[in-house]
Amino acid sequence: MHLSECTGDSESVLRATKPTISQIVLDIISLDYHETLMAPAGFAAEKSLQDILKNKKGQYLAVYEGAVPMKDGGVYCCVAGKSAIQIVKDVAAGAMANIAVGNCACYGGLAAASPNPTGCVGIQDVIGGAVVNIAGCPMNCENFTATVVHFLTFGALPELDGNGRPKFAFGKLIHNNCERRPHFDAGQFVKAWGDEGARQGWCLYEMGCKGPMAHQNCPTVRWNGGTSWPVMAGHGCIACATPGNWDAAYPFYKRMPKVPGAGVMANADKIGLGVAAVALAGVAAHAAIRTATKGKNKD
């Protein structure tokens, strides 16, 4: 179901590789309603939807893209003369599972960015929980197809975290799996776009990267069939799978305060050198004492 959205999550899912979207749509599921892909339009499209709600009650998987504008009775997003609020309530009621894709459908996302002009919220706030949130802006297609395949294989949804996100995809901090992490530990930071550090692939923390607050599997799964991901391409993370990131992670180019451990390895090297110097001094002192003792014994 398309709500207050940009279709970026549909675009994302078209790029799925494991399995591909064509395998899922042509071989595994029946895609009965998707406004961007379906052949019918107007009343014929609406008939497709109403037929599912009536004839497939409790047998369909409902997927939502986009937030739900609650302000002014829901006038800011309407399809076939009905508000997004009404559509979500009608569709969710008969679904065997509800999946929100993208941060707008999960938590309001960009549509809810300050000052949230249309009063947008996520699906879970409209139907009161029981939603799987495939967060991200857009969501990573592999995380979505993996959730659908998990559901079809085991007849149950994957284990979720406190934000309704599957743990297999959102259980780890981006900062802890980032290929630039050694540069963070070594205190090697990009200081300006295009500087020597940027060319060397150093850490983007000082350029505002929000990897230390973001949970997602971008560094391992990556995007476009495992080709790359934003930090690999040279831009900081904007914590796009974090609830309220458009305010919580904003400004995107301002350094996060108080992330512990910056330059910890560089400091360890210095401490190591210091310890070595003390040890050498100890050896020298010990040798001096031994020499003195030797002399004394001689005497």
Added chain:
Amino acid sequence: MAKIVVDPMTRIEGHMRVEAKVEGGKIADAWVAGTMWRGLEVMLKGRDPRDAWTFVSRICGV
């Protein structure tokens, strides 16, 4: 005179409603409306211009 309403207009990005007035088998007049508004213009007010792209790139994800 007949009136045709196409809502939703499918295979596009976004939400659109088309109303057309038909006379003698031909469209005599038509009204097209976008039926979704998020207010990105409002969100951008007061922000650093260098941040704008992150917001406006989400106008359309296609």
